[in-house]
Amino acid sequence: MSMSLSKSDLVPKFLINGYFGDNLPVTDRGLQYGDGLFETIKVHQGRPLLWSRHIKRLNKGCERLKIACPAESILAAETDRFISPDLDAAILKIIITRGSGQRGYKQPVPLRPTRIIALYPYPGYPESHQVNGVSLKLCVTPLACNPILAGLKHLNRLEQVLATTEWHDDIGIVDGIMKDVHGNVIETTMANLFIVSDQALYTPDLSQCGVAGVMRGKVLELAKELQLTVSERPLTETDVLNADEVFITNSLNGIWPVNQIEQTQFVPGQITRQLIQQLHLSWK
C-alpha cells in the first residue's frame, strides 16, 4: 500500500505489529509502565531522513532496556507501506514497547515486543523560525538524573509533559528550556540545545539525563566537518544567557536559532547560519 498525505489528511494512521488499526491491548506495558521507546522521524519528499541514525538509536535503547528490537528490515518494510515518493512532508513515529503482559513489573514470558508505526501530518511551523529564530521559556519543572535512562528516548515523559504546561503558545513561546535537579541546563522539552561562545560550540553533557537527539549527533558531526571547536559539558543558565549564539536541534525541525530566552535577546549568528547551511547541503 502507498499513500501520500496532504493537508486535508489530518488523521494519523497506525500500523500495529503489521496490521492497520487504531487500538492497542490495555495490557500493553507501554501503557502500564511507559515500558518502551520511540523515534520521531521527518519524512521529506518520500524519504525518512536520518533513518540509519534513528534505527541505530532505537537498537541501542532497546539493548539498554532489554527489549528485543524488531529487525530494521521489518521496520523499513512497514514504513514503506506509509511513504510514497510523492509524500512531500510528514512525521513518522515508531514506538517499541515490551509488549503485553500480566500485572506486575516482571518481564512477560514469552516477551513479544509491540511495534507501532505511525504517520502524522507535518505540523508546518512558520519558515521564519529557521530564519529569525524562536523564543524560549526557562522552565521550572526539573529533569531527574539517572544514568541508566539518560540519553534514551523512552516512553517515561511526564517531566516534559509537565514542563509544557508552564507556557502558552499564544504568547509566542515555542519551547521551554529544562534544567536538571542540580540546575544544569540540559535541553528543551522537544529539542537539544547548543550555544556558541567565543567561536566555540558547546552542548550539555547528557550522561545523567536528557535525550541524545539524532539531530544533535548530526550537528556534532557537521561542526567537526566545519572544523569548529565542539565540547559536550555541563552548562549553567548563565553560560546560556551570556552566549553569543544559541540554537536548538531536533529531527523534525533541524536547527532553529534562538532569538529570546525570557528577557534576554539573541541575534541568529554566523556559526548557527553556517551549520544550517551545512545541514541543507548534507540533504543533497
Next chain:
Amino acid sequence: MSMSLSKSDLVPKFLINGYFGDNLPVTDRGLQYGDGLFETIKVHQGRPLLWSRHIKRLNKGCERLKIACPAESILAAETDRFISPDLDAAILKIIITRGSGQRGYKQPVPLRPTRIIALYPYPGYPESHQVNGVSLKLCVTPLACNPILAGLKHLNRLEQVLATTEWHDDIGIVDGIMKDVHGNVIETTMANLFIVSDQALYTPDLSQCGVAGVMRGKVLELAKELQLTVSERPLTETDVLNADEVFITNSLNGIWPVNQIEQTQFVPGQITRQLIQQLHLSWK
C-alpha cells in the same frame, strides 16, 4: 453486572471509560508518554480495602499532574460492576491517563481523561511470607530524584521494570530494595520499607522520590495508635542492614517481615508482629 473470580478465571477484565473492552486508542497519552497514574487495590470478601485512601491519593496525584480526576462516585459505581459480595480475593487496578491527543507533549484540548478499571486474579502468595518473612535483593538500578514526581504512583515506571530484571524468582527472592542516585534506601520495586532500631520505627523520607504507598500511610497511623516512635528520614544501606527488624508494606500484601537481604539474615520481630496484628484488627 456482578461477577466473582475463582482461580479458573485467570483473564483480567477491563472497563474503559465505562465500557467493557480490552483495547485503548494508540493515541492515548498513557501509552505515548506514561502520562497518568494508577492505584492497585486489594479486594477482600467483596470489598475494595482502603478505598478512601486510594481515592484520596489518586486525586492528589491528578491534581499534581493537572489531570481532572474522575468523580469518586463514577469510580465506585464502575468498581461495583466488577465486585460481587462473594468475590473472595482479587486485585482492582485503576488507571487514569490524560486521554488521547495529537502528537506532542502539549495538553490536548479539550482534555478528556481516560479511566480504566481492571480486575485481576489475586496472585495468592504463600501464607508463609507473612509468618516467616521474605528475602530481598539489593538492586543496583537507582531511582532518580525529582520532587515534582516524588510520592506519586504515576505511569513512568521504567526504573522499577529495570530493577526487577536484576533477579530471578526461582532463587527465592521476592522483591528488590531500590536506592536513589545518592545511595539512600527508598523502597522496594513494589512496596515501602520500614526498619525497627532500638524499639523505634523508621521509614525513608519520600520527598525526592519513591511512591507514598497507601499501606505505608496506614502503617504510620497504626504505629501511632500503638504509641511507637516513628520517624520519616533518609536511611542508608547500613541503617537497614543493622536494623533489629525490617518489613515491607503494600496494599496487596499488607505487612511482610523481611528475613534476609543479600547475605544478612533477620528474624521477624516483636514490633513487626504487633503491627501485623493491629492491621488485622483494623479490618474488622
